[in-house]
Amino acid sequence: MIPGPTPVPEKVLEALGRHPIGHRSKDFQDLVEITTKNLQWLHQTKNDVLTITGSGTAAMEAGIISTLSKGDKVICGENGKFGQRWVKVAQEFGLEVIKIDAKWGSPLDPENFKKILEKDYKKEIKAVILTHSETSTGVINDLKTISSHIRNHKKALSIIDCVTSIGACDVPVDEWELDIVASGSQKGYMIPPGLSFVSMSQKAWKASEASNLPKFYLNLKSYKKSLSSNSNPYTPAVNLVFALNEALNMMKDEGLDSIFARHKKHRLAVSEAAKTLNLQLFADENHLSPSVTAIQIKDIDAEQFRKTIKTKYDILLAGGQDHLKGKIFRVGHLGYINDRDVISVIAAIGNTLVELNKISTEQVGEALKIASFHLKVT
Structure with missing residues (x-):
């Protein structure tokens, strides 16, 4: 019950165990042709969706270095560990970073993006980089509104970390006109770590023509060229593509609306049950991630x-990162998670609190009752 790597279905594991092919x-x-079409379905886009053998960080770095140039001015949103990472990556490549931040546990304010973009009369800002679902804190940012402000700027690209939102909630890439969307296999895709994905708009490809940042393995032009013949510029993780194909077929059978509804009900069940157990949610309650719930625990070391x-x-839960270590724990409900898993983790958390004399057994029962209500009717 961590936000990645997530549980892998048996059918996907069987596909992973096939003998490799050339x-x-x-x-x-x-196989590449089929999986590419299904990736476009998942992303709700007609754009190119490229597959890289690498982690979600590789996908984000590829999007940045394939479209920007040294000295370019970019906005980076930072309200957690992964937003912080993109600031570091941008600075490492010599980009001029304008940071928009929020307290960890709070969402980024779309108005702050709007103000800076509207004042950029010379159109010097080349990109806006941010995390949609901030896994470290359990916050989901208002990507729909922020992306509308980016579009109004006309010039700036949107470079979005959707690592724990693709396959968990609605991210209509074409409708929101998102330029670069990165994700990773070990999250909502329900397969082991090792693949990442990048959706690229025509606007992003146009920007790539002027990019002068150093790149080789992560040069997305190479991936686009090879994709035209349903291939890959380098040796891909063949067996992970077998697994990807099976997982995407499972997702298509379930349907996007059902996938999103499942993640929503699991989020509600965990968050409402946690409050009944006298636990405090770390994230802003109006911006809870569909993928992970961060929970504060007082007078107890969260690691213990x-x-x-x-x-x-x-049952494995995730810990807090950086200054949050020992202060919060995180319950992942992303990917191949079912109602039984959610009930089990709530019972385990509740029973442990009872053993520590923090709550009564009646509260555990009430928490399970509330969780069951959300699992049943939502």
Whole structure:
């Protein structure tokens, strides 16, 4: 029950265990063609969706270095560990960063983006880089509104980390006119780590023509060229593509609306149950991520609390990062998670609190009742 790597369905594991085939073979090219079409379906886009053998960080870095140039002015949103990472990446490549931040646990304010973009009369800002679902804090940012302000600027690209939102909530890439969208296989895709994905708009490809940042393996032009023949510029993780194909087929069978509704009900069940157990949500309650719920725990070391639950119930929860270590724990409800998993983790958290004399057994029962209500009717 962590926000990645997430549980992998048996059918996907079986696909992963197939004997590898040649990545230049017709069979593999046919597989790339099918998975690319299904990736476009998942992203709700007609744009190119490129597959890289690498993590979500590789996808984000590829989007940045393939479209921008040294000295370019960019806005970076930072309200958690991953927003902080994109600031570091941008600075590493010599970009001029305008940082828009918010307290960890709070969402980024779209008005701050609007004000800076509207004042950029000379159109010097080349991109806006931000995280949609901030995994470190359990906050989801208002990408729909922020992306509208980016579009109104006309010049700036949107470079979005959707690592824990693609496959968990509605991210209509074409409708919101998102330029670069990055995601990773070990999250909502329900497959092991090792693949990442980048959706590129025509505006992004046009910007790539002027990019002068150093790149080789992560040069997205190479991936676009090879995709025209359903191939890959380098040796891909063949067996992960087998797994991807199976996972995408499962997602298509379930349907986008059902996938989004499932994640919503699991978010509601966990967050409402946590409050009933006298626990405080770390994230702004109006901006809770569909993928992970961050929970504050007072008078108890969160790391020891996680260890107890792992030892006694064999359930792994995520810890806090950086200054939040020991202060919060995070419950992942992303990807291949079902109602039973959610009930089990709530019971484990509740029973552990009872053993620590923090709550009564009646409160555990009430929490499970509330969770069951959301799982049933939402």
